[in-house]
Amino acid sequence: MLFNSLTFLIFFCIVLALHTLPLPWKIKKLNLLIASYLFYAAWNPPFVILIWLSTLVDWFVVKKLYTAQSTTARRLLLLCSLSCNLGLLAYFKYGTFLLDNFTALVNTLGIPFTPAAPSIILPVGISFYTFQTLSYTIDAYRNKSKPWPSFLDFALFVTFFPQLVAGPIVRAKDFLPQCITPRKATRDQLSWGLTLLIIGVFNKVAIADGLLAPIVDKVYEDATGIGFMDAWIGTLAFSGQIFCDFTGYSACAIGVALCLGFTIQDNFRFPYAAIGFSDFWQRWHISLSAWLRDYLYIPLGGNQKGPTRTHINLALTMLLGGLWHGAAWTFVIWGALHGTYLIIERILKKIIPQSSLWTTLPARITLALITYAAVCIAWVFFRAHNFSTAFSLLQSMSGFPGRSTGSMVKNNETFMVLTITVIMLSLHFMLRDKSLEHFTQKTPWWLRATLLAAMLIAITTMSGDPRAFIYFQF
DSSP: OOTTSHHHHHHHHHHHHHHHSSOOHHHHHHHHHHHHHHHHHTTOGGGHHHHHHHHHHHHHHHHHHHHOOSHHHHHHHHHHHHHHHHHHHHHHHHHHHHHHHHHHHHHHTTOOOOOOOOOOOOOTTHHHHHHHHHHHHHHHHTTSSOOOSOHHHHHHHHHOGGGTTTOOOOOHHHHGGGGSSOOOOOHHHHHHHHHHHHHHHHIIIIIIIIIIHHHHHHHHHOOTTOOHHHHHHHHHHHHHHHHHHHHHHHHHHHHHHHHTTOOOOOOOSOGGGOSSHHHHTTTSSHHHHHHHIIIIITTTTTTSSOHHHHHHHHHHHHHHHHHHHOSSHHHHHHHHHHHHHHHHHHHHHHHSOOOGGGGSHHHHHHHHHHHHHHHHHHHHHHHOSSHHHHHHHHHHHTTOOSSOOOOOSOHHHHHHHHHHHHHHHHHHHHTTTSOHHHHHHHSOHHHHHHHHHHHHHHHHHHOOSOOOOGGGGO
16 A cells, blocks of 8 residues: 555545544554554555564563563573564565575585575565564663553554554654553644645655656666766666655655654655765664664674774674665665765764864865765665666766667756756755754745645646555565
8 A cells, every 4th residue: 555546545534534533542542553454464464464473572572571580581582582573584585585695606616506486575564663673672671661561552663554664663762652642633733744745745756756767767777888978867866766755755654643643753854965974874764774873883882992893883784784675785785885985984084184164165065965976876786686787887977888879868858857956955955954844834835835736736647657665675
């Protein structure tokens, strides 16, 4: 069930209507839980069992952790949760990948091995709800939280439908306290929630799918001999597509939750205005980067054990972050590139002396553009289906294409992508230290109404076959 579908609109109206009825709070939470299971079952009903399994395992593990006395028992309980959650994730998401690489390895060693083709289906959203339940268990293991008294609340936390399949990754400490007292959106919350829903669907349907996706598909499906300009236009288009697609989903999720009276953290803060890569990861997919920081980077030692160990910790964190995104070596390289960027940034900050020059507007714009260009280079590996396509594109982007097959991107498409990119970067830089809500509130009401009406018209006129959100595959 896609946010950009008529089915979801009907579903959401029914859920919202039930939520506004004068029913006991427990009944309303039960309604939301059932709605969340139905929302997920719309993808593939049997996979609801996996959510139940994760929910039950972490619920009972944390109960036992609270009463366990010995360190050994606590570690075994944590291992039980990790084994169950990461085991399911490894099988469904990485099973085929591991088998293919094992087969290639033994065949390289001269051992003939041809396994039966596996038929593993990736459950949508498994990476997201797995990280959510693990955070609850790990926090309890660290004595940072206690078992939540209501199983209904915990089950709703794991399966809350607005952010279930593609985040933001919500922490128990942020969501569960909201389940104590009845949640009902105020007029301002409902207004802003619906506004976010419209903005999110517009970003997805009109910009990501309608304008940019066809150009990206054209360039990345056949990159052999592609020209310099086409390679860059395709990559710039993808940088806009993935931002509008993913921030569109996050805006929808936050907006729908707000209409129900729940608050979910922002997942993006104008990332293409980032000055440096540590700044980028504080602005892009914030819930994931914060999760990796708190549950992987810091436990590895963070930056507290010397420069060499810090660099190793950064590299490992970003490598695993890349692998989290998909079972392919291209994602690993994407993560490795970002790890390398972060390491180089730390080294340069120690070498280059502090100066007021770096705080001037021209310097900040220049550094932001350098950051954006490097992020775009990394996006090539994220989008390309294989290394051959990625290297062909990078070769062309560097100005050394192979045998040219002629321009595949039309002049009007080039103009459109450049225009969208300039507008996107300008808005990001202008709003880098502001929030979208604050900016919107400062806008005259008549201009807000006009823009929202234009977005609704664009959604209606540009909607074709609904595409799944890009992050659904992760």
